[in-house]
Amino acid sequence: MDDLYAIVGVNRNDPPDAIDKKIKQELRTWQKRTNSPDLTKRQEAEKRVELLTQAREILMDPAKRAAYTQRLDAWLASGAAQQQPQMTAAGGNWLEQARTYLGRGDYNSVVYAAREARNTLGASAEVWSLLARGNAGLGNLRDALYEAQQAATLDPGNPEHRFDLASIYEDLEQWDQALATYQQVSQLTGGSEEADLGMASVYSATGRFDQAIPVLERVHQHGSDKQMAAYYLSDVLLAHAEAIPAAQNGDSYSITSYDEILRINEIIARVKTLSDHPDIVQQVVKLETYLAQMEVKTLFGTTGWRMTKMVIIWSVIALVIFGIGSSGGAAMGMLFLLIGVGVLIGRIALAMRKYYLPQWQINAYIHHREMAQNQYNYTNYGR
Known part of the structure; x- marks a missing residue:
């Protein structure tokens, strides 16, 4: 049974708004990996997107969430979650097993198989990489960071290991290290879309929209997946719009001038030409409704x-x-x-x-x- 709360990265008692926000954040992270040239990464990302979509369907519905939580409690109480996977690798090929489990999103088995591979084959860069990706999937980010660093050190010219390391830095909100490592990936690959999306993600998360938007405009114009690029560009444009109001208070803000309304409406008009993704449409409607309320006289x-x-x-x-x-x-x-x-x-x-x-x-x-x-x-x- 999948622990959807753990997959999303939220607590059991978190309110729906917080869960929805985290699901969207995780979807942004994993959707950009669905075009990875690495088959196992692509499969892993597709599986993760599938689970996040399932989490949204269940956790955002009060009745479904209550029934699911009850089943999850029973599963955890049975001790099934703590059981180590019982497996043997045909011909001792633990690396192949670890790759297979990674594609299925079975991170416990990935870690188990990768450890067995380390015991039998030694600590190669690929073994460390598989351990890092398994532990990252389980939320063990500190372990994953060390393992990803080992992989990048042993095989410094491999952009995939660098990308994994950058992603873990990003998950840990170590923004400077994440940005520097994504830039290394870009140098190693001659400028990949994945690296550009990673850099834009860091810029956006740290409020540097003037740097994020040009990167995403370039990916949207020249990238291979224009639909995905339009989604990311729209999402960052809307985040920029919500950063325009001068009166900011944590995750909330207040419009305090008519100029702010005009500037936000300009961004909304651009977003409408870019993407019709349901998440983007929902954000646009919510923002337009709020702007209309700001003009009502009382x-x-x-x-x-x-x-x-x-x-x-x-x-x-x-x-x-x-x-x-x-x-x-x-x-x-x-x-x-x-x-x-x-x-x-x-x-x-x-x-x-x-x-x-x-x-x-x-x-x-x-x-x-x-x-x-x-x-x-x-x-x-x-x-």
Whole structure:
């Protein structure tokens, strides 16, 4: 039985939004490997994408998730997950066995077979590479890092070993090492799409969209898989769009200017021409819905009762003006009535302009107030 929580890299009690975000992140990582020239890597990536798709179907549905978790608990309680795989390699060919299990995504068996290969054949670069990929699949990233480093050291001219090492650095969020190693892969291969996608992924993860986007534009224009390149380019463009708002707070943000709305809409328009992938379409719809909400005007800075009271007061003033004018005759009364109504309408218009604001403007006011309060606290209390 597959532990989908472990495969995705989330905890049992994580909310759906966090799980969905992690699944998308993992899909981005593995989809770029489905075009690898290495057959075992391609098979491994295809299997991983299949499992991630299954995880999305099960873990994002409350009823399916509850039933699956119950079955998983029973499986783990039985001790089946701890059992070592029982196998023998025909003719002692443990390397071939490890490659086969890697293509199936059976990482426990990969590690077992690779260890047997190390015991019988010695610690070659390929053995270390298989161990690294097996442990990376199991989430044992520290072990995988050491093993991938050994493989790259023993066979420094092999770009596949370097790519594995770069991917593990990326999984560990060791961004500088990941970028440097992807650049080494690019040098060894004369500029591969995999290396470009890896570099763009690091640039994007570290907020360097001005460097990620040109790389992905190049892959989209000249790469062999334009559909995949369009997906990655669209995904990074949308991430760039969500980094535009000045008011950022962790994973959330607030629009605080109309210029931000215009800039994000420009990016959305470009994304719509690139990809119709369901994930991209879903992100676009979500972002467009949020931008529309930012332009909706609501009452802010006062209350409905205060607005009603103001209308009553200025209506009385208009009537008083009319009363004063009516003492001078009908014509004079009509003139003063128009003046009174004009004053009332003008005062209401001023109030509407002052208190009925688009949500982005309300956000700006709140953000500036919070910034001022934080500055005051820091100046006066050192916090």
